[in-house]
Structure formats: structure tokens, C-alpha cells
Amino acid sequence: MVNINMMEYNFRSIEEKWQKYWREEKIYSASNTSNLPKYYVLDMFPYPSGSGLHVGHPLGYIASDIISRYKRNKGFNVLHPMGFDSFGLPAEQYAIKTGQHPKITTENNITRFKEQLDKLGLSYDWDREIKTSDSNYYKWTQWIFLKLYNSFFDVEKKKARCISELVIPDKLTNDEKVRFTDSKRLAYIDTIDVNWCEGLGTVLANEEVIGGLSERGGFPVIRKPMKQWVMRITDYADRLLEDLEDLDWPESIKLSQKNWIGKSSGAEISFYVDKENSIDVFTTRPDTIYGATYLVIAPEHPILDSIVTKDKKQLINDYRKVSSSKSDLERQENQKNKTGVFTGAYAVNPMTDKTIPIWISDYVLYGYGTGAIMAVPAHDERDYEFAKKFNLEIIKVIKSKDEFYSGAGEIINSGKYNGIESDEFKEIVSDFLEQTNKGKKTTNYKLRDWIFTRQRYWGEPIPILHSEEGTTGLEDHDLPLELPEVDSYLPTDDGLSPLARNIEWKSVTLKGKKYIRETNTMPQWAGSCWYYLRFLDPQNNLNFASEENINYWMPVDLYIGGAEHAVLHLLYSRFWHKVLYDLGYVNTKEPFKKLVNQGMILGNSAYIFRKTDQSGYVSSELKKQYDTQKILVDIKYVNERNELDIESLKKDNKQYNESTFEFAKSFIVEREVEKMSKSKYNVVNPDDICEKYGTDTLRMYEMFLGPLEQSKPWNTAGISGIHNFLKKFWKLYFDSNKLIVENSKPDDKSLKSLHRCIKKVSDDIESFSFNTAVSTLMITVNDLTAQRCRSREILEPLLIVLSPFAPHIAEEIWEKIGNNRSIVLSKYPKYNESYLLDSTKTYPVSINGKLRYKIELRTDLNKEEIEKEILSDKDFLKKLEGKTPKRIIIVPGKIINFVI
């Protein structure tokens, strides 16, 4: 029999043992009532996709877990929950294909996700798990929707109030009163041009459209007028902008949100066409008004019909037809080659009283500002291009060398105002126009109201009933409004949501009155807008969370997630939170105090080269000899030296069976760093890494790879360094068959190593420098191994420092040396306090009993050592020649520099 050494570092049994213990004893369940200070650490919860986790996903989870464990060790009551954003498109698309209910797909995926997460030894409080597709969760999503429906924005007080407090003008008829009320609601119905995505069969929010294509799937998006539920997020634009200031968020995210809100102040100016018609334009540069040589209005602008001259009607209508059929993507292609048509009409510049032509062009967007602009070709790049192309007049009104200039400066060609600075002139023009009723100062936002409906099945039903008199919200006691069963998950033939297929469900009779249910569902963002609140009190049936729990836990102290949610999720949840705040349901203005974005872990795809004549494959170094195409191969057939295992490849993939493989010494593939994804065959599964090296190794290695915020490629080869470290650590305290921990006093050297480690690791954790923290732990263990230090007095605090990174091995040793958790926590409450020498003190030092210098220390040398250092450097003493230096910089063994 093989003699199994029982004291080897057996990570499998250790990890199994402790994960079971944590689960069964509910070690990480957080108490809602505690005298300890609270700390709420939240991960952006995942959508449970079918492909499971790859090594990139856990990065943020491990980081938040390290913080959670660290804060617990420091005496905080930590809330660290996890859940699933389980409504979403992939499950629905799978359902359309297979007929399987999305609920089943989703449940299966969640089970898989939880298994994988569990293996990572994350300290979640699973008692608080939530799923957005559970009816006892979306009951409250619907409840919040109704709060928005039943509220309006008080412009005076700049906050949301209950709709019953809305002042309705008395003179209105009953019908008009209803319409007036509806028009003020925070959730309202509007017919607007929406982003219609034929490929997905649904409407998308502006935020979900990137460059004219859908964010998911990359299908083309066109504009189409439709009736939609819309959220009045624009009312909150100012507050969403202002409150960014106080948040401890990455500057880049704050900036994206600022840009998205896109606040710009300027003036709205009226240009009269004739007695009845005037065109309002928005401009941020009223100071250039003397240079406005024409107007441009958007093709959709309603005033067009009443101003176009007869002879131009046909041309204009043709242009409108073409531009309305264009997708956003096609419109953008015109950026370099602008199109437009003259309307035949003229308007009067209110400052100069000059008559200028009116054009239409799709470079002016109907959705922004007033849908019309005054064109100042000399000082606006787009107007300049347009004027050049159509040969329109260009007048310079700000002094500059170039024909085109967009900056500020001295005003010219502006009548009696010449010589004034443009900033000052801006005010003068605005004031003049305001006084003469020809314009006013205004502010414009890029932010649009949030289109909230989706023509889909797998989402929260909107709790609204329609009747001839208008809309009615469901009562609280009718919630949740459960998703009905349908016979097909496709939209109906007439473009309605799949819910409309269930005719029985759709029609309701209440108190003898007939209603039709709203059949659209909410977008995926709805559930994630407020989930951080439900974690505080997930079982509560009376409220979305109790007031006490909200007051105790909010705000989220640390929120970790990917930067891809910079605008979408983070802006929407801030908006909902502010509404809840206004209505008195939450106690903080902002939900997330500190935000950290983890970087992406990239994959290392492998490519081989197929000869274009289909005669076989060649390796990377031979590709230049032939005409070839790049072909992806699964990285599981490639080893660390980039060699392809042709045998296995052929065995698993029949299409290669007959092919020839040409190579020099061995078949080398070409590597490329890309996003990790199934379709690139470059996915590394964390389960495999855990199986081979253990979870503690995976956790430490992911942190060791580089700075948390940075994107970096995964490289399995480097993992042995971390694994060796853990083995070394284990071996330091376990001889071949017994534990060796000494009770003797540690020597100074070991103490110094320990305390340097404590200080550095704590500082690193606080500043999210997990990679250097891991390095420090390695250095410390190397030191202790060299010093053969096995003192209990060193080991105990060291285990606490290690435990956030490698919790399993720390617990195991902890248990073996016979101590218990509660004693440790009280014994070392301030374990980050170090008694290392302060390294930058100023010491007076005398040399030869005569000179007295003030020495700035760069090291932890003591006074005697410094004097010795100076006296041994004869060159230095010679240079001094009796002068007194102001400053001397010394490092061990050398005087680096001095200032006399």
C-alpha cells in the first residue's frame, strides 16, 4: 500500500469540510439587530445564463468576499447577500425555440450557478437569496411601479408627491381632469417614436441602442411611433447630476452619467416666419447670433406643412419619406456627407432683423432641444460642412485666424456689440431677447424619458387595467399580478406582447365594469432597480422592507460590479431610489455609497490556419508560406507551450479526421487575447481550477493577477506560484506527521515581518490593492520559513490576515492549533495596528561630538546606525568640509543624497 501522508495540504477535504460547516451553522447570516457598526457589501447580482460561470465572473465576487471577511474581522456586522436577476431575454428566446417554460430554464440555470458559487467559498448570507422572477419579489416591483404611477413631480419643491395632492385646475371638465392627471404621472403613457427592433420583436430603451444596433444581438433598430409606458426620469435630471458629487465612485463612471444626462444651458430663440408662424431654436451660443445665416429644422418638425412653399412641397415630402425610413445607423453614415432641402421659406433673425432661409436636414434631431437650430457656419462644425456643401453664407462673428472656429473670443461683425468678449455677449443677447419676448434662457438635457414597456413574456406584468375612461392601477391587495400561462411565447401577429394571447386573463370585470389588462411587461432593469432593498428584509409580506431594517442597513457601503452598467442600471436605480426617498420609503438620497468596477478577465483564444485551397491546416509559424484563413480551435486542445494536441482534436471533431496538419517542430497555435466567451472556445471554467488546485488557490490567484479594476488576460500557467505558497504555508506548521506550533516568544525579526505584513495587507485591502496584499503575504511566509519561526504568537494573527484570501486553509489550521474564533476576534480587535518604526522621522544626530545635523530618515535605521553610516563614508565627510547640511538622505549602506 502507498503510505498516504495525512498531513499533506489536502485542499479538497479541507474545503469540503469548511464549506459544509459554514452552510450548516449559518456562520454568515447577518443579524438585523446588532450593536456593532454595520457594513453592507453588495455584488451586482448575475443574470443566470445557461453557460454557467467562467473564471472572469468570480473576480468581483472574490473581491467583495475579501472585504466582507476583512470587515467582519474588524468587528463590523456585515451584510453580504446574493440573488439572481432572473427575468431576461435568453430564457425567453430559448422558450420560443423549444417551448420549454422560461421558469424551468431559469430554475435549472440558478441551480447550476449556485453550485459554482458555493465552491468558491463565498461568505454569502443565502437566507436572503432573492430572484426577481419570484412572484413574492416582483409583487414589490409592481408595487413600486404603482407608486410611480400614483405620483407626480412637484416642480417647485423638486420632489415627487402623491398624485392625490396634485392641484387640478377647476375649470377643466371631468374628462380633461383625468387627462391632466395622467399627463403628470411619473409613469405615464405616451405615443412616441420608439426604438423598434424587428430582430428582437420589441421596443428598446435609448440606453439599449448602441450605434443604431441593439445592445443584445446587434440587430438593426428603427424609429417607429408607438404607445408606451414611460418613466419621467428627466424630471430628476438635475438631482441625478448634482448628487453624483458626493458619491465615492470612479470618476469615469460619474463622467459617463454626466455625459448621458448631458445638461447644457443656453437660450431658446424665436425666429418669425410670418405673422402666425415662428420657429423656436435652441442654442448654447446665443453670442453667435449675428452669424446665424440660415435655419435648419428636423424633417419631423410639425411646422413644416404650414411654411413650405408650394414649389418645394414635393421635394420636401420626398426628403421626409427617405429620412423617416432610415434607421439610426443609416442616418449616422451621413455624418460626413450631409443632406438637406431648402423649404422656400424665410425667417427673421430677431437680433439683426435680417431675413434668412429655412432648410430641413436630418442632421438636426427632432428629439433634442426644439428640433430646430439657427445655423452659424463660421462657428459650428456641422453647420460649416452644411453651408460649404450647399453654398450658404458664412459670416464670422468671433475673431479668429481660421474660417471656422468653435471657441470663445472677441465679438466682431455684430453691429454695436463689436469688441465685447463672447461670454459677456451671451448674457447680453439672452437678456435682450427675454426683454423683447423673442426668447428665453433655457437648459436642455440629452437624457430622454425612460421607455418602460417591452413586448415580451418573461418579465414583470404591468399592474394596470385599461377601460374607456382611461387607466387604473391595481390595488395593493391584488398584487402580485402573476404572469399568466400562454400557448406561445411569440408576440401576437398584430405586434402585441405574448401576454395578449391569454384572452381569459386579459379581460377582467371589476364591480360590473369591464377592463382590459395591460399586456406589455417591464424591462429587465425593473427588478434590478431596487433589489438591494429587498435583501434587507426578503421575507417581509407587509412591506418591501421594514423601516427599521432600511434605517439600519442603508446605504450600500460598497457596491462591486462591471463597468458595463455605468449608465443603464446605475442611473435607473438611482432614479427609483430618489422617488422612494421623496415618498418617504427610504432614508438616503443615494443607494450606493462606494462603487468599484472590477475589470474583465479576458480569454486567450487559439487559432490555427486553414489553407484556402482546403488541403489542410498549418501551424502559426508556417502561415506565411500559404494563403490561409484563421480558424478558432478550442483551447482545451492547446497546452501551455501553445502546442496543439492534434490527436485529441481529431478524436473529438470528425471534420479534422481526413485533414493534414503541417508544422515545424510541433504544431504551434496563434494566441489572441479576446473577451472570454463560449463562441470563442476560450472559456476557462473555475470548477476545473478548483478541482486541480483548490478554491483558496483560485481566489488568491485571481486577486494576484493584477489590479482589480484593470482588464487582464487569464493565464493558467502562473497559478502554480500561488499553489506553492499555500503548500509552503502549510508545510511551515506541519511536519511529516505532526503539527508544530511553538509557544515560545518570537524573535524581533519575525515580529517585524508579521507587523509589516499586518500593516501592508490592511492598507492594501482598504485601497483595493489585492494583488500587492497577496505578494506581501508571500514575502512574509518566505521570511518566516527562512527564520523557521513557528511561534503561536506569530501564527494566530497571521491566520487572520490570511483568512480573507484563503479562508479554508486559515480555518483548518486555526482549528488544529486549538483555538476558537470568538477568542481571536476579541484578542486582536485592532490587528491592523502595527508597531513598526515610523520611517520618516527627523532625528538630531551628532558626529564626532561636534556637528549636529537634522537627518530625515528614509529607513528604519536607528540613531546609532545612522551615525555609523555617516562616519564610514569618508567621501561624504570630505565634501562636507565643516558645512552643515540641511538634509541628508540615507538608505542602508549608502548616503544617497544631501543638500548643503
Next chain:
RNA sequence: GCUGAAGUGGUGGAAUUGGUAGACACGUUGGACUUAAAAUCCAAUGGAUAGUAAUAUCCGUGCGGGUUCAAGUCCCGCCUUCAGUACCA
């Protein structure tokens, strides 16, 4: 185009307020142990030149300048890469 972040060995990456550049790890090379391999341990490892050697000298943080006793770090001007954004008046 605009905005933001970043360019350091063969690789991932360290470097407090400007103060011994390359910590820590991977890889590579050599050695020990072993019949052998694996595992483990030890040593060397930015480049160049000189020397048997210890060692010495010079050059080195994308490029070109500048400030300073001292610059990866600060200032000016470029180049490159990545990310976000895109006719927002």
C-alpha cells in the same frame, strides 16, 4: 472627432509625499535529491562592456524637451494602445 485610462524585463505586474527601478510571481538556465520521472529545495536571471573571479563602468520605465542635488513619478510637446461616446446645436 471628442472624453477617459494606460504605455516599466521573455510574461503578469511592484515602486508611500519625486529618493537604491524591476518587489512578488510565472518562465528560463544551472545545481541538489532520485535508478528515473514527478514533487520539493537551493542559486542565477533588464541590457551592454571589461575581468578567471569577487566586481566595476555605462545604458535603461513609449518618443523629444524641461524643472530638480535627484524624475517611472512633476511640467511642455508628440506617438501608440485600450475603453466609452458619437451629427445633442
